[in-house]
Amino acid sequence: MASRIYADRKIVIITTFVAIGFIYLVRLFYIQIIDRSYTLSANNNVLRYVTQFPARGLIYDRNGKLLVYNEAVYDLMVIPRQVFDVDTAEICRLLDISVEGFNERMKKARDYSPMLASAFEKQISKETYGYIEEKLYRFRGFFVQPRTLRKYPMSIGAHLLGYIGEVTPGQIEKKPYYKQGDYIGINGIERAYEDEMRGVKGLKIRMVDVFNRDVGSFENGRYDTAAVMGSDLYTGIDADLQEYGEKLMANKRGSIVAIDPRTGEILCFLSSPAYDPNLLVGRVRGKNFALLNNDPIKPLLNRAIMGQYPPGSTFKMANDMVGLQMGVITKETRFSCQGPASSPIKCTHNHMSPLDVYMAIQQSCNPFHWQVFRAIMNDPDYENVKARYDVWRNHLLSMGFGRTLNTDLAFELKGNLPPSEVFDKIYGKGHWNAMTIRSLSIGQGEVLTTPLQLVNYASMVANKGYFYPPHVVRSIGNDRNKTKFATQKNVATIDPEYIDVVIQGMTEVFEGSHGTARAYKIDSITMAGKTGTAQTSSGKDNSNFIAFAPVENPKIAICVIVEEAGYGATWAAPIASLMIEKYLTRKVKRKQIEENMINANLLNN
């Protein structure tokens, strides 16, 4: 057979077969075992890491009323690399956006990361979500992520509760827990209790097919982690009182803060003008924020802790207490008052003279308090005015003036209570004395206080010498223990017997025949208070009032400031009185006063 001579060629052919088989095996070994990038690509194809956002903790008032809850919304997410053959027009139609808007969003997402998911359209309503979900399988690279929005059923307490917003790149860098698009508390207790309320995000790994349809969990959810819900906050806020306060302060600038002196729990915390907290939620947030931010009456300013006001006459008892404590006056000490003819500070009231501390508080006598202040600044126990000033100042610091109170609210300002060095600088060392700084005797001049400091001061007086830092949250989550504030007892450097003196005086503000707030006493409740009519740089006086009640067993301390409204007795005192009545009796009987207060528009004073 002729062709037998070519039989050796079978070797060539078989060798070729085996060699190619071998090459293929080497190649397979490479792509299956050595090069792991294919596994990664396979996971990118199939796996969708869906973050499980925990519901943020709810916020309750002291009676179990809901202040904040969550509502479900949906974010449409996109992974730019996986967007493939998508009907752009359809998406634009569903979301009601323009083609340019589409391209802009895509560019933003791509700039963030082509491989990672970012929000294409945020906070889609349930209805729109319904339409999109039906067609989602046609939008390769898109998926929907459920989220929650904050809702405020009573529309109160905007400044107190604060708001949440998207994290900034800077925050992400500092706290890697957060990813772009996450929400974080920006202000109020949303900020203060961010860590407690946010919970812990979970992760679900889902599988999708080539059409981006969900085809089940990855390995039966073996690697999934559940989201841990955020802790609820139980606050000391009285929602009804808060709502009532906001009603009273409508069309007025100023602030009301009320606390329970026994615990430091804040009962009411408002800054006026207020705004509906629901405005700063969801897709309308950006627009509304800009509107509020540009409003000349500054509704975003939290006056309760950031408004630094001259305390005016509400400050007088502080001087009395220091004078009594230092022994430069006694409860029997009488000073003379020439009324409007007094020098260097005039008196705005006509009353008997000389008068003691009780009467001086009842009638808010300026000359008396100037003389108390002068006595302090001339105390022979100390060698110079600087030393006496420092002693005076330390007493006031112990009452919570001139420093932050370390509450649970962010951005608290410390008011102003300048150290003696400031006067050394202004007037030169040894060149200033009681006369130079006399305005401090009646709560004017350099001294500035926040409403929170004033109410804390009232609370300290109510407690006869101590206070707990004012705070919003009493307990967190299922832990029924009180927050740390309950253990932080601050003791003022004034003995109770001296405080009794000013309490007596403050009681007579309501009860005395010449009391500045006698028009607003309530028969069933003994109240102690002090009016303040503080001069401001604008030339218009702020109406101030501090009070606590009932005197025998104080349950509420309150501070009311109405900016540029006139006498303390005209606005702040009746509002404080109504608030106390509301809180202690749950019902306001003085309808006429109430109506006058609610209807007054003092914005354009």
Place this chain on the structure above:
Amino acid sequence: MKEQKGIFRNIDRTLVFLFLALVLMGWVNIYAAVYDTEHSSILDMSQSYGKQLLWILTALVLGLMVIITDAKFFNAFAYPIYGITIFLLVMVLFVGKEIAGSKSWFQVGSFALQPAEFAKFATNLALAHYLSALDFDKRKRSSQLIPLVIIVIPAVLILLQNDTGSAIVYASLSLVMYRQGMPGSVLLLGLTLMILTIMALLFDQFIVIAVIASLLILFVFFIRRTLRNILSVIGIFLIASLFVLSVDYAFDNILEQHQKTRINVLLGKDFDLKGAGYNVNQSKIAIGSGGFWGKGFLKGTQTKFNFVPEQSTDFIFCTVGEEWGFVGAFVVIVLFIALCVRIILIAERQRSEFSRIYGYGVASILFFHFFVNIGMTIGLMPVIGIPLPFFSYGGSSLWAFTILLFIFIKQDSNRLQLV
């Protein structure tokens, strides 16, 4: 060898075993590739795995029919069989149904038949018949031309159906010619031209020509520098250069865009992963993600969730690679190589020239499919749509490959009888 009785006498059991192993593995992998929980029964006749079982059973019947047919029938009727398939290939151009751009199918009811698949064994039969004829004289010019014609006619007809992949398969029969005495230099020349083509497409044509020139100059130093040798070298240089230039010209002016893109993707010049490169990329991802042991039966994600196209037909190997890992791929490759080598070895033991040549044809065709199909899935070959024999879903191809193989098994079982 123990004498066997009846029709199964002298059947090579290794070949039958390899055949059954591949068919069964193919069936299981088709099931895995298109598995969905709503149709979880492998016998579900509405799904391709259910239908494939039908194809397998009928293929076995066809195999059996081949075995009970007289061995001499195939040699004797080689030309008529060839003629019928050529006729069918022509017919399909007129009455065929177009599926996925190829007009290669006869549609009878819900049943589609692809004559191109059957033309493979028919051509092989005709070729073996011609080359083994007693009056065959390979020195005659016609003896060199006629085998070429036998091969080229079906190839051209299939090309006309727009089924490039199946047409290229016929090139594999050059291995048969090689075994029959075609000079090795012809194959070598083919290989050289292939390398030159790839170089011309990959690099700038003048760089390629410069490289050829330097290689030839180097070559001149090692040979006797007679005038004749030098002239030959210059001639080789001119021809090679002309070839490179014409490849470039042909690529730019004759090929259609989708063909160009496919070639570019293969050569790594085109990284368009969403266009033409998508299939290969997804295929590599599926296989590559299988790892050593694979993801496990029915646990493949890339194939099952349709990331890999044609996952039950041309890209069936992806399921093997993904679900059974390197181990599974290794087994399949070894089985295929074993099948082809076994066929060559058996072919060489034939006393009948026809049987041997036919055997070589079978090995060449099967190997070529294996070579191109698996090479394609792992990115070593261009995307040419030809099935993986016995594995890929499809009645026509399974039937045709079964007949192709079983004719050889029949011839072999008959080898001890007088020619």
